[in-house]
Amino acid sequence: xxKPDWIAVDWGTSHLRVYAMSGGSVLDERASDDGMGSLERxxxxxxxxxxVSDWLGDRTPVLACGMVGARQGWVEAPYSSVPAAVDQVKxxxxxxxxxxxxxxxLPGVKQVQPADVMRGEExxxxxxxALNKGWDGVICLPGTHSKWVLVSANEIVSFQTFMTGELFAxxxxxxxxxxxxxxxxxxxxxxxxxxSDSMARPEKLAAKLFSIRAESLxxxxxxxxxxxxxxxxLIGAELAAARPYWLGQKxxxxxxxxxxxxxxxxxxxxxxxxxxxxxxxxxxxxxxAARLREGISA
Amino acid sequence: xxKPDWIAVDWGTSHLRVYAMSGGSVLDERASDDGMGSLERxxxxxxxxxxVSDWLGDRTPVLACGMVGARQGWVEAPYSSVPAAVDQVKxxxxxxxxxxxxxxxLPGVKQVQPADVMRGEExxxxxxxALNKGWDGVICLPGTHSKWVLVSANEIVSFQTFMTGELFAxxxxxxxxxxxxxxxxxxxxxxxxxxSDSMARPEKLAAKLFSIRAESLxxxxxxxxxxxxxxxxLIGAELAAARPYWLGQKxxxxxxxxxxxxxxxxxxxxxxxxxxxxxxxxxxxxxxAARLREGISA
Numbered sequence: 204x205x206k207p208d209w210i211a212v213d214w215g216t217s218h219l220r221v222y223a224m225s226g227g228s229v230l231d232e233r234a235s236d237d238g239m240g241s242l243e244r245x246x247x248x249x250x251x252x253x254x255v256s257d258w259l260g261d262r263t264p265v266l267a268c269g270m271v272g273a274r275q276g277w278v279e280a281p282y283s284s285v286p287a288a289v290d291q292v293k294x295x296x297x298x299x300x301x302x303x304x305x306x307x308x309l310p311g312v313k314q315v316q317p318a319d320v321m322r323g324e325e326x327x328x329x330x331x332x333a334l335n336k337g338w339d340g341v342i343c344l345p346g347t348h349s350k351w352v353l354v355s356a357n358e359i360v361s362f363q364t365f366m367t368g369e370l371f372a373x374x375x376x377x378x379x380x381x382x383x384x385x386x387x388x389x390x391x392x393x394x395x396x397x398x399s400d401s402m403a404r405p406e407k408l409a410a411k412l413f414s415i416r417a418e419s420l421x422x423x424x425x426x427x428x429x430x431x432x433x434x435x436x437l438i439g440a441e442l443a444a445a446r447p448y449w450l451g452q453k454x455x456x457x458x459x460x461x462x463x464x465x466x467x468x469x470x471x472x473x474x475x476x477x478x479x480x481x482x483x484x485x486x487x488x489x490x491x492a493a494r495l496r497e498g499i500s501a
Numbered sequence: 502x503x504k505p506d507w508i509a510v511d512w513g514t515s516h517l518r519v520y521a522m523s524g525g526s527v528l529d530e531r532a533s534d535d536g537m538g539s540l541e542r543x544x545x546x547x548x549x550x551x552x553v554s555d556w557l558g559d560r561t562p563v564l565a566c567g568m569v570g571a572r573q574g575w576v577e578a579p580y581s582s583v584p585a586a587v588d589q590v591k592x593x594x595x596x597x598x599x600x601x602x603x604x605x606x607l608p609g610v611k612q613v614q615p616a617d618v619m620r621g622e623e624x625x626x627x628x629x630x631a632l633n634k635g636w637d638g639v640i641c642l643p644g645t646h647s648k649w650v651l652v653s654a655n656e657i658v659s660f661q662t663f664m665t666g667e668l669f670a671x672x673x674x675x676x677x678x679x680x681x682x683x684x685x686x687x688x689x690x691x692x693x694x695x696x697s698d699s700m701a702r703p704e705k706l707a708a709k710l711f712s713i714r715a716e717s718l719x720x721x722x723x724x725x726x727x728x729x730x731x732x733x734x735l736i737g738a739e740l741a742a743a744r745p746y747w748l749g750q751k752x753x754x755x756x757x758x759x760x761x762x763x764x765x766x767x768x769x770x771x772x773x774x775x776x777x778x779x780x781x782x783x784x785x786x787x788x789x790a791a792r793l794r795e796g797i798s799a
Contacts, residue, residue: 313715313718317715318715318716363708364711364712365708366676366677370676373672377671379646405704406741408738409738409742410663413664414615414616417612417615418616420611421580421616421617437707440704441708443704444708
């Protein structure tokens, strides 16, 4: 492989993903568990070099988004505020000792009322809008902290975050439900039923959650039913609360295919057309758009 | 201290509590972290002896309730089914090698539709009814898995479990919110406001949870506000879903004072009179009532 022109970096709380880039094309990609959450400030450069050292030329531009720009990250990239134009972002240089590295960190976006924040999703949105010029509508980014984002005229207008993915992880791995949902299998009809039930009566969530355990003890319900029901209850509660975002709207779902398809299907059942695009590709497109705009090259 | 007549045991998932008894009076009490969740079947006797060995006479009756009677416990005490008369419980003898021990385990209660289970709370309810003859109404037992129980004519008629306490523990200790709610302090007005808000719009829970983190990042909201708000949101969601239980009813709250007072105050605001009784005292009263009924003595 020839040396990349630049390196795209998606640096979240728990993962670090790097892409060797030639213009807008990915030459190679690597990942590690050196997420921002496990690093001290002086460890970021080393964690990056561990993955990209052999990709570097004399001086290689690196563009990074995500929690790497948080206050506890490599360098703080202060939030932009809504309404935030996705094509006007103020990058911050990260301090480095290796002269081959030229690292810039993209800021996140904040909203004061109701209070909310994002870091990384704004870059995926910028990538989506770079690839879909003039698109207006609602973008859903399911994940650890799912986001619903209203986009208009190339701006992030407003957004809301739900802890759906983190709740699923905590409940399925660390709560009393872990005994009941541990399986790689999945019961699609249990998911659909729980989703509808939860959308219709979201206020029953805390009771419905325990019923997954009780159903297993009392009626011997299978783990794949429990797991799908847990997912359906949580996503259903999110969709119920996010109704003002998606009702009567055009929706794009940006995320990993396994989870994105659940959202697309659920929205379709509500009569809402939703398209799915890959999250990692949007991150790369967003970083590349920022690079081109700033005229950054090796 | 003279040797006790009998020993009362409250054996949950994470704790073991033992009481040296003389009739209905507590002579001494001890506790350890040898909960059912951390013990293999052959370790229960040793865990008990570690606490009570010096209390034992030639042969001392021990009455135990809680998760000790689960399938993974010392000996399975099969569930009674609702409607379950609290004064007819079928105790199961636990196998012992120390001849000084005469151990009996009380069963839990199950409900098939909607599926639900309890182990330990039925004994607290039996204790409450032994001390309050002829009481009809609704009993709320806040905790890791909060229960709402309809009681009539000395029977447990129906009940529903909420994962409120476990959600609070997971979210405050292990989620992204842990950075934002770590404090021993408490803002009472933030609790009240979040409680009202959550009762009025329980479907917003998953979004409101993340807002605790965002409020801290964006507006610098204090940890005691975040902690009280987290509690208010979760208890509010529980109260909203449990409305069919408490609306227009007389309620008794059985539990530890710190959490019970929150429920009593919240119910009072809804115009529902609620009294509070201590959970551990009700456990002892329930075990003693079972002992007297069966004529068990040293």
